[in-house]
Amino acid sequence: MNTSDVVRKELRGEVVFTQVSAFGERRLVQTNLVVNNAYRQLAYLLGYTSLACVNRMRFGTSGTAPAMGDLNVVPVPAVGFLVTTNTFPSATSVKFTASWGPAESSPASFQEVGLFSSDGILVARVVFSPMMKSVGWTWTIEWTLAYV
Numbered sequence: 001m002n003t004s005d006v007v008r009k010e011l012r013g014e015v016v017f018t019q020v021s022a023f024g025e026r027r028l029v030q031t032n033l034v035v036n037n038a039y040r041q042l043a044y045l046l047g048y049t050s051l052a053c054v055n056r057m058r059f060g061t062s063g064t065a066p067a068m069g070d071l072n073v074v075p076v077p078a079v080g081f082l083v084t085t086n087t088f089p090s091a092t093s094v095k096f097t098a099s100w101g102p103a104e105s106s107p108a109s110f111q112e113v114g115l116f117s118s119d120g121i122l123v124a125r126v127v128f129s130p131m132m133k134s135v136g137w138t139w140t141i142e143w144t145l146a147y148v
Helices: 003-010 036-047
Strands: 011-020 054-060 075-082 085-090 093-100 109-117 122-132 138-147
Touching: 011 122, 054 093, 075 093, 085 138, 109 138, 122 138
Parallel strands: none
Antiparallel strands: 011 138, 054 075, 054 109, 085 093, 093 138, 109 122
């Protein structure tokens, strides 16, 4: 087993979607795939050869199961978020959090979301049952990457 196999085996992720309306309703969805380009970004950051950092989430419309070689999500115009906070729940994990406020909506039926670096490299991707963002609902996405 070489070093890259060990790194790939141990990096795991989890995505938690919280949807809240004025009535306090919630729905949680959890799953994740860390794709090949995530490991390239880690190497760049460790070697300080790139100033790109993981700081964006983008929704898409493809329900195709994620694959290790994925490079993007099927884009929806003007639907992307900067990560609002980065926290470190443990010495071996980082959590990226983004929110989509109650005044905003989209006519698209979303089935995927991707975690991206500032230079547009897809780090992780998740697919889920179709969801639409309606006015009055706040969506919060918490994406944790951790070595286990």
